[in-house]
Amino acid sequence: MSGGAHLAAKVAGMLLSIxxxxxxxxxxxxxxxxTAPFVTRGDAGEWVHTRxxxxxxxxxxxxxxxxxxxFGRSEERTTSGVWVIVKVDALAVHEPSMIGAFALQTEDGRRYQHTERVRLSRKVGLLGRELQPEMPVAALLVFEVPEDVVANLMLIAGEREIPHLTSEAHISLRWQSSNPLTSIRDTLDLGS
Amino acid sequence: MSNELFARRRSLITFAVLLPAVIWMSAREDFAIARQSRATNAIDAMPAQAAQFSGFNWRLIDLKAAPTERTPEATQVEARLQIIATAREAAQSMRNCRVYLEDSTGQRWSAQPSRRGDISCAQLPDIDATEKPVMLVARFVIPTYRAEYVSLAVVIPKQRPRYLRFHFQRS
Structure with missing residues (x-):
């Protein structure tokens, strides 16, 4: 190989490397x-199974x-936005597990965590409850969100609040009417 | 063989030896942690047979199943295990001990919270089981169609990936 060709090959090799x-x-x-979570997506009404x-x-x-x-006393909780109550069924896959974090995500990516203002009993709550395989349990999730975001909300259920390499289910919420604001109730009794 | 060819071949062999060695050295701890995070290697025992595991002698006394009153598709299973410690310090290794029912595919169900007066596996570090045998009670609720084919698994974090499994033959 001549000296010029040798140099050209070296330059080409260097450029290729860069x-x-x-x-x-x-x-x-x-x-x-x-380290992002492993996301499984689905729609309301269908089972969404993660790992x-x-x-x-x-x-x-x-x-x-x-x-x-x-404790025998009726309490009412108001909000400056609107309460979103999601009725879900949940179960473990393969071995006992927990769902450690719930949030509602808006269309623009904002997330609203499960409220801490309402204490749900172990019978209806899901946080901290151990799930078993093939044994679905019904539960309520309660969120507080601004009124203008309710039309497009997605439920995010994850193994942990810090979702590094964990499983997450993303489920779009569905409303009975095209304008969900018309279906806002004045009061909802969590016991009923 | 020319010197250049010999040097290239030697480099290639060195590379082939060093690459897996470096991967193993840098990742062996992660492999070990991953291996110990799950109970996968069963030590199988028959119910009547006493099995040695984690410094204790284990014997499955009874595994009773009965449909739950409210939902016939669920069955309550009650397991009674008799254990005796072979050494006083054995109890400390039982921290976070858990008992499961396991089907043939490895699917597991954990025990319900223990009732007042029952001794659960998790209480063992606080109990002296060297003098006389201790009876552990664990209750499970599992799907009725699985109740025929389950084994009892005892998982102790310190012993993973090994765990003790009693095969139960329904009479």
Whole structure:
């Protein structure tokens, strides 16, 4: 090989290497993407099974006030937005597991965690409850969201609040009418 | 063979040996942690047979199944295990011990919260089981169609991936 051709081959090799490094730099996923949760998507009414749990959205309700009986006393909880009550069924897949985090996600990506303002009994709540395989349990989830976001909400159920490499189910909520604001109740009794 | 060819072949062999060695050295702890995070290697025992596991002698005394009153598709299974410690310090290794029912595919159900007066597996670190045998009671609710084909599994985090499994033959 002549001296000129040898040099051209070296330059081409170097350019190719730099090109490969730049390509990898731009296409390599970041830490957040690498450790992202394993998402399974589905619609309301159908079972959505992740690696560790399955969840099905049964019905969703909207209300301005929640009524709850606690130690024999009736209590009412109001909100500046609207209460979203989601009735779900849940079970474990293969071995006992828990669903540790619930949130509602809006169309623009904002997430609203399960409320801490309402204490649900172990019978109707799902947080901290151990699920068993093939034994679905019915439960209520309660969220507080601004009124203008209720039309497009997605339920996110995950193994843990910090969702690194964990399973997550994403389920779109469905409303009976095209304008869900018309179906907002004044009061909803969590005991009924 | 020319010197250059010999050097290239030696480099290739060194690379083939070093690459897996480096991967193993950097990842062996992760492999070990992953292996110990699940109870996968069963030590099988028959119900009448006493089995040695984690410093205790284990014997499955009874595994009773009865349909639940409210829902016939669910069955309550009650397991009674007699255990005796072979050494006083054995109890400490029982921390976070859990009992499961397991079907032939490895699917598991955990025990319900224990009733007052019952001794559960998780209480063993606080009990002296060297003097006389201790009776453990675990209650499960499982699908009725699975009740015929389950085994009792005892999982102790310190012993993973090994765990004790009693095969139960319904009379």
């Amino acid at each position: 090109g490969a490094i730049l390509f990898m730099w731009h296409t390599m996923p970041g830490y957040v993407e690498i 560790t749990f399955g969840v099905r959205v049964d019905k969703s309700y909207l209300s301005r006030t929640l009524r709850q009986t606690s």
